[in-house]
Amino acid sequence: MSEKQNQVEAPVKEKKKYFTAETKKKKERLMRCTYNDCENTFIAFPHARFCEYHKDPTTRPKTKRVEKNTMFKFPHEYNVKILIERACDCCGKPYRLEIYPGREDYPCFCEEHQNDWKRKHWKMNHVEK
Numbered sequence: 001m002s003e004k005q006n007q008v009e010a011p012v013k014e015k016k017k018y019f020t021a022e023t024k025k026k027k028e029r030l031m032r033c034t035y036n037d038c039e040n041t042f043i044a045f046p047h048a049r050f051c052e053y054h055k056d057p058t059t060r061p062k063t064k065r066v067e068k069n070t071m072f073k074f075p076h077e078y079n080v081k082i083l084i085e086r087a088c089d090c091c092g093k094p095y096r097l098e099i100y101p102g103r104e105d106y107p108c109f110c111e112e113h114q115n116d117w118k119r120k121h122w123k124m125n126h127v128e129k
């Protein structure tokens with residue numbers, strides 16, 4: 001004897017037959033907002049990440065983007081363009097920098113490492129031991 005509950009009016013499960021991956025994908029479920037410290041839950045498609053409040057870009061507090069400082073100040077009083085050499089903050093290789101009159105902000109990386117991705121890549125290959 002099975003322990004199944006006897007249901008007088010068992011619903012006909014004819015839909016199950018057509019339950020494909022596509023219908024599954026569209027199924028909404030209870031989700032939890034992934035925004036920092038947000039406890040809200042909401043009904044949405046599985047790929048949703050934020051609750052009603054946080055999914056609206058106008059109400060969602062902007063995550064502070066840490067702007068990596070890629071520039072350094074070079075105060076000077078030259079009134080002609082000069083060329084200096086300094087070590088790249090990433091790889092340490094010397095690179096040439098053109099100093100312009102009236103301009104104090106200059107990139108602190110060599111030409112190659114002004115690219116954020118390349119800096120990451122370089123650091124990955126030169127892990128400090």
Ligand SMILES: [Zn+2]
Nearest residue numbers: 033038051054
């Ligand atoms: Zn939220």
Ligand SMILES: [Zn+2]
Nearest residue numbers: 088091110113
């Ligand atoms: Zn470099």
